[in-house]
Amino acid sequence: KAGVTQTPRYLxxxxxxxxxxxxxxxxxxxxxxxxxxxxxxxxxxLFEYFSETQRNKGNFPGRFSGRxxxxxxxxxxxxxxxxxDSALYLCASSLLAGGTDTQYFGPGTRLTVL
Amino acid sequence: AQxxxxxxxxxxxxxxxxxxxxxxxxxxxxxxxxxxxxxPNQGLQLLLKYLSGSTLVxxxxxxxxxxxxxxxxxxxxxxxxxxxxxxxxxCAVKTRGGSNYKLTFGKGTLLTVNP
Numbered sequence: 312k313a314g315v316t317q318t319p320r321y322l323x324x325x326x327x328x329x330x331x332x333x334x335x336x337x338x339x340x341x342x343x344x345x346x347x348x349x350x351x352x353x354x355x356x357l358f359e360y361f362s363e364t365q366r367n368k369g370n371f372p373g374r375f376s377g378r379x380x381x382x383x384x385x386x387x388x389x390x391x392x393x394x395x396d397s398a399l400y401l402c403a404s405s406l407l408a409g410g411t412d413t414q415y416f417g418p419g420t421r422l423t424v425l
Numbered sequence: 426a427q428x429x430x431x432x433x434x435x436x437x438x439x440x441x442x443x444x445x446x447x448x449x450x451x452x453x454x455x456x457x458x459x460x461x462x463x464x465p466n467q468g469l470q471l472l473l474k475y476l477s478g479s480t481l482v483x484x485x486x487x488x489x490x491x492x493x494x495x496x497x498x499x500x501x502x503x504x505x506x507x508x509x510x511x512x513x514x515x516c517a518v519k520t521r522g523g524s525n526y527k528l529t530f531g532k533g534t535l536l537t538v539n540p
Contacts, residue, residue, distance in 0.1 A: 315468070354469075354515060354530035367525060401468050410519050410526050411457055411476055416468030 313338065315404050315417035323423045329390040332420045336383050336404030342366075343385040344414065345377060348399040357400075360385055361408035389422075397424045427452045429518050431531035439539050440508055446501040446534045448516030458499040459517040460490055463533075469515065475499065486510070511538045 316335045324330050336343050345357040356369040360379035379385045383404070389396055399421050403414035432447040450456065457476050461469040473484025480492040490501045499516060516531040 353532045354517075356528040356530075369528070403469070410528055411474070413471050413474075414469075416470065418466070418468050 315402060315415050317400075317402055317417040317420050319420060320418065321421045321423075323425060324392050325425050326392055326394060328392050329388065330392060330422060332387045332389075332400055332402075332422070334385045334387070334402035334404075334417060336385070336402075337415055340404035340406055340415070341383050342405045342408045342412070343379055343383065344403045344405075344410070345385070345387050346401040346403070347371075348401060348419070349395075349397070354401075357387070359408060359410070366408050367410075392424045394424050396422065398422055427456075427518060427520065427527050427529050429516055429529050429531040431514075431516055431534045433534050434532065435535045435537065437537045437539060438506055441505045443504050444502065444506050444510075444536065446514050446516075446536065448499045448501065448531055450497050450499065450516075450518045450529075452497075452518060452520065455521045457519045457521060458490075458492060459519070460484065460488070460499070460501050461515045461517065462486075463513045463515065465512075472501070472514075506536070506538045508538050508540060510536060512536060 318333045342361045344359040348354050359367045363379045374390045377387045399419045401419045403416045405412040405414045428451045430449045459474045460472040463469050473482045475482045475492045483489045513533045515533050520527045
């Protein structure tokens with residue numbers, strides 16, 4: 312079975328731009344969660360989608376949004392980029408929603424905002 | 426508010442020595458507990474989780490952890506480490522009950538296994 316894939320792996324943007332990151336879950340998994348990892352703040356939960364519905368959301372501003380498609384693929388969008396948005400963005404998939412089912416992580420997308 | 430404290434940011438050990446990575450948490454509600462490992466330039470991998478039942482949880486790669494409710498701790502242990510265990514380890518806490526859960530990670534502990 313193929314693992315979780317994230318595209319692109321690396322991205323460089325400038326302040327004020329917007330960016331869209333993509334995550335393809337393991338086949339059959341319907342839950343996709345997104346996380347931000349920075350040296351200063353560590354790992355932080357962004358949101359979880361299940362069956363095209365956002366089930367849970369972390370404490371991030373509205374500039375961070377996401378969606379999930381009928382094939383369970385998910386995208387994350389960040390608008391009006393700020394320098395502090397530079398981070399590794401990880402997505403994880405699982406069979407069930409709720410965060411207790413084993414999550415399988417992708418390798419991440421490294422976003423650099425200049 | 427919920428918080429997770431990993432007491433050591435770095436732990437250097439020699440190969441075949443035992444290791445304990447410490448994790449304490451604070452929460453006003455019941456929680457589930459997790460340990461993840463992150464190898465360089467990779468995503469996270471679940472090592473083990475405590476949901477209920479026995480407080481001693483065994484995970485992959487020979488790791489185990491013990492949930493201590495009175496001390497609000499969930500320390501990770503391995504009796505004999507290998508060079509390949511060099512990685513960053515994260516403790517995480519999730520509140521129980523429903524879709525509006527709160528998930529908090531510790532800052533991580535970098536385990537370095539030296540020959």
